[in-house]
Amino acid sequence: MNDMKILVVEDDRPVMNLITTTLKIHEYEYSQAANGVQAISLCSSLNPDLILLDLGLPDIDGIEVIRNVRSWSSAVIIIISARDEDSDKIEALDAGADDYLTKPFSVDEMMARIRAAGRRMQYLNTKSDESAVFVNGPLSIDFASNLVMVSGNEIHLTSNEYKLLCLLARNAGKVLTHTWIIDRIWGRGVSTDIVSLRVYMTSLRKKLKAYTGTDLIRTHIGIGYQMVRAENL
Amino acid sequence: MNDMKILVVEDDRPVMNLITTTLKIHEYEYSQAANGVQAISLCSSLNPDLILLDLGLPDIDGIEVIRNVRSWSSAVIIIISARDEDSDKIEALDAGADDYLTKPFSVDEMMARIRAAGRRMQYLNTKSDESAVFVNGPLSIDFASNLVMVSGNEIHLTSNEYKLLCLLARNAGKVLTHTWIIDRIWGRGVSTDIVSLRVYMTSLRKKLKAYTGTDLIRTHIGIGYQMVRAENL
């Protein structure tokens, strides 16, 4: 039995069945909600560790559900959205969602995300957020000393590169949208283009890959970037 | 050779081998103990700088080992715990452990934490031990007599230059921000500009480089300065 409580929010019966059957097979403990009101209510009574949330609910807007839950829960939120809802997806991530699945999705993919989220959860719990040292595979960041090491070799990052890396690292596993990142590096409302962000991603990646072949940063086209935990790839 | 004595306390042979092999590769000096009694005994005779301690020992409770050692030693204690010893982990941190690794852990992560601990340790040691002589490549500083030597030649520094050098040396390896340095040399809230700091950096560097080609001080644009350890460049 996996020690993670999951709340599945989905109004489409067949999809709900597919999900719950899969969760059952993998021995996860789960509850179900078919609409937004029920989701929020169940969420507060069950306090789940992870929420699988379909954005297209019949009553409340999925984004509102995220905002509501995020205001008091630190559960990992994985949203489920149809392909042509890219803008909703971004809004959801900015509202506090952690990752997403695009319909139609494979159950393998779903399970992979859930496992990754489980590790992320555990990481957040045990590290109590403000650990002085961040470690992910060959990468380690000593926040106290402003030092970044790859495979034991110190690498030099510019101020913006370092900020970018810290954002990704402190939210490892989570998908960060372009605008979210830009807001935090250049400040809200600054006209800086996404083009600069791309250039920084290039040089950051180049430096991180100097001593290892692996690229810990994944691109989500049309959405943003994500640092993947080494054990998930 | 890294100048840190490490005591590894682990009863599981394969894990012990993994750890010691890794330490050997990175040229750390280490000793081994397979149980709590041995650990405490070796600890008092060797007085290690860092202890890697598995919580699940066959004889004494790991927490007791920590309490015992902490009562007289200031060694950095990094505990190794299995996932199901999570509550013990908290107790261990309360008892005086400094950091922890959860089994299974990667050797990369272990090394990152050991290095971080090393940096912290060095900071604490040199800070409290005023009579220590700092040595880094061709540079040596005798804090007791305020004597600075480069390649065996005594050099004369002004008061501010000396303060600056001491800050860098006592935090060797660490990146120090401009404001941090300024606060410490001129006092907090003093309006002294960063321009002066630059001028001091120039003259300090000039004097340090008088007898050696190497520049031990690295500039981090937009951030501050760092004294790099000679073995790292």
Place this chain on the structure above:
DNA sequence: ATACTGTTTCACAAATCTTTCACAAAGCTT
């Protein structure tokens, strides 16, 4: 007062970082 030493300021050169741009590469859509 003068010489001496150390500190701060200033102006400009040098180094480095940031942004922009053009085009290649990769990813989606049909």
Place this chain on the structure above:
DNA sequence: AAGCTTTGTGAAAGATTTGTGAAACAGTAT
């Protein structure tokens, strides 16, 4: 597979930050 969109990347242009010599300033001893 073709066409369109998004992302990656090297290089140039632009903007900032640093480095440095020299001058102005401050304090002390001669």
